[in-house]
Amino acid sequence: MALLRRIAHLDMDAFYASVELLRYPQLKGLPVVIGGGRRREDDLLSRMRALEPQREWTTADLADIPIEVFPRLKGYTGRGVITTATYAARAFGVGSAMGVMKAAKLCPEAILLPVDFDQYRFYSRAFKDIVADIAPVVEDRGVDEIYIDFTEVPGGQRDGGKALARLIQKTITEHTGLTCSIGVAPNKLLAKMASELNKPNGISILYAQDVESKIWPLSCRKINGIGPKAEAKLQAQDIHTIGDLAAKERGWLMQYFGKSYGAWLFDAAHGVDERPVVTESEPVSMSRETTFDKDLHVVNDRAALGEIFTRLCQQVAADLQRKGYVGKTIGIKLRFDNFQSVTRDQTIDHYTADAADIRKIGGLCLKRVDMKRRLRLLGVRVGALVKADSQEALTPDAAKSVLLLREPSPPTEPHHEQADLF
DNA sequence: TCTGGGGTCCTAGGACCC
């Protein structure tokens, strides 16, 4: 019997918040918000040591920290955004990507926890290992999401994949205390949508013939790949649901949205997606960026900017070296106080992971930007990566080095205050 | 009270090569 292609999408439920609740079970049911960035002064254990010096407070005691000790949104200052909010917090209208200051107005009593990526990475690895033990063909989609190819896994065909999904879901919860939602469908596109249909701790099984009844009523925005811009453009054409989109002709979509995106929209609306589950991939670029506590002036804050720039270069270099990559396209990113972003990059004739190299070329890139406003963000990026021990990394490409003789075009606008400072 | 950080992929124009 021919195997039916069965692809699963697994999505951890409220991942960051759930991990925090494992550490701080006393916060269960309370409005909790995670985000805001730097907040080391609120280290809970040191506060407990100050409050109860007679007890030796360690990470084993986190669950004993009284709720009153946790910091609240009220009183927060800074420009961070919220990464996750518990359902209790969402009831106040607080949501992810919202500025923390805005959230503080909506729900001042909500507890604010700083993000703890080490913890999230630990649990991420844990659940991915569990899945890989059961079904080996897994595609990483970030810290809390994966695709799994069920097609050839023993039992992966039973009930359209329901039995295997149950097993995976149950095993993850047994071993980590975390819950997840799984959708199983003929392809990644539909699996991703299916996993959203029955949250939290749910399983949804979708067959090709369910597209009309279960997918077409959904908003176009539910398609992974249709964002706010595409949605607005669709709505301008009175296309709201995926069914509306599916009713359009392929040719019309290609005319209106471009050949490639239009054709993709058509396929997506009809539930067509042939992308394989990709188990291995190489990074294309690595970057570090930071938003300043307050906007910085290119001249007045020259020293501070220079230090931040150097640190970012060192961080990227360390990231590259730790992971064993080198790159030859070095770039910078700036965001001005009006939120406008610019990037500049330059490709050099050799691969590098050296902080001084990166800083030197990054500095040249910065000089090409017309600094007419205060800055809110500075970033450094290294692209065109290859493995540090690969053949290309060792051999400069003579054929291409001729291109490097071309000078990058100068800024088109008149100079105000040039960043000769870096 | 505006809007984090780390990524990928696509487009489009120009340079350059054959």
Added chain:
DNA sequence: TCTGGGGTCCTAGGACCC
């Protein structure tokens, strides 16, 4: 005098995702 076509690489910006 006018003016090819295909292909690759580089660069800048933007959409989108987690």
